[in-house]
Amino acid sequence: MRRTLPIAGLVLASLALGACTSGATPSPSSAAPSVAAPPPAPSVAASVAPSATPDACAAANLKLTTAGKLTIGTDNPAFPPYYDAPASPTKPWQLGDPTDGKGFESAFAYALATKLGFDKTAVAWIVVPFDNSFAPGAKKFDLDINQVSYTADRASAVDLSDGYYNLTQSVVALKANGLASVTSIAGMKGFKFGAQVGTTSLDTINNVIAPTAAAKVYTTNDDAIAGLKAKQIDGLVVDLPTAFYVTAVQVDNSAIVGQFAAPTGADAEHFSVVLVKGSPLTSCVNAAIAAMKSDGSLDAITKEWLSDKASAPVLQP
């Protein structure tokens, strides 16, 4: 590793030089052979501009899976409230349709793309199953926006951006279940809980509730809901925005028992954009997210799609 570091530095430096020279040459010549599609690389000026060095984050200088397009992945089905579920989603989307710019993550993705210098027509959505987002090998996406919570272990396999949403976990139960009237975490230990595999909700069951019966772990959230309906579990643990969708749309006669007090500061659980390990885009995405935080646009998007619903009693310890 020690030996490779200076070499990596050299490579980076030469890349920067390369970016500099290619930025100086007129872009159409480089874009021409790849795609005949109308929108070529948007103008360099539109993006968030760091200072002295030539703009490595300019849309024209970004190395993309498809030239001139920002390819964003998410899983199918994409769920509300992160994605909007229109009456007839465009193919191949089954439930949520990320292409309409509605729903929290769709709105966030388009705002992020704008900050990076891509207009709406230059954004392409593809289906990326959860596992594919971190499988080794060439990736088909530039960014994957799929409610992926940051953990240090995960960040050693892929690049995870700075957070774009701090979330809290919550418990959903059938109204008829005894769990529905519990107000403290201590009072929950005797109940059976379930969560979707790969979620931090499962960690919440194991580490925060620590129930006497082992957690049931389902392939999808829909399977976990089936388990809730079949009374195989008393409580379903999901992030709070999902809990609102589950109780409002997916399960009749269910209620949010409560949310867990959100950890603060560095411990705050947050969603990150997934990028290929070592992607040159990561710093650009982080810069764009920082810009969206400082100009208030991220707050506005969060309020519009999530915050009006995000109130539930906080569970006592």
Add this chain to the structure above:
Amino acid sequence: MTLTGGPLDPGDLIGLAGRRGPRRSRRRIPPGEALRSTAIALVSTVVVVGALAYAVTSSPNWPDVRDAFFNGVWFGYSWPLLVEAFGTNIALFVIAELLILPLALILAIARGLPGPVFFPVRLLATFYVDFFRAVPGLLIIAILGFGIPALDLPGVPNDEFFWAIIALTLVYSAYVSEVYRAGIESVHWSQEAAARSLGLNRLQAYRFVIIPQAVRRVIPPLLNDFIGLQKDTVLVSSLGVVEIFREASIIKAAKFNFTPYLAVALIFIIITIPLARFTDWLVRRDAARQMSNR
């Protein structure tokens, strides 16, 4: 070898003269030749395995694949958790197999019942086998495991482990009944005729003459289906049961690393290969017994 017209080896003469019975003569392999064969096999193996290993490890993405699938840290982390979770799989396939073996035998006998009176029994048994062999096991597990408890019928258990065992039993008894049926049909009709002529009724003929012979013949395919059942216990993860595959998925998703899957594969290999050798041994023992008895 002597029959092919080569020069007579003194060893052959000793072999032919010195041993009783019609033994096949063996040519003694000269030590030099044995050494040479071994050397060639060794070099050839090293070359082939080496070339394969080189082809895999020299690919530009090998370091990424190695870290994602053959990661020592996550292997060590996941191994004890996976071994513990495998206890659930063992419970699943042992209980299910104990139910499958008798149920499948009943089905196989039901399908073979002669005469027009038993037509509905044959029809039902045939339909059962057709249905449960046709529908993917995963669907049967999901439909029973989620569907029946959701009906909220009084007195019907809603435990997912219970329904997982029922589902595996239904699916595999269909396969196994066909194995039994093949065994029963392989017993020559004269066996039943002989049994009946001795005064045994049909049930006794099955119990004492046909079934024992049939079962002995189908032990290898029975173990084959048993291995299939062992592997299919991972499908039960779809009901939320934390067995070995689900435990591996949990670790995979938490660490963004696929090494736990490799560890699962290894555990199944460790379980399955001794069973395969045991089956081979059973078959050999059986063949030897039949040879000596006749």
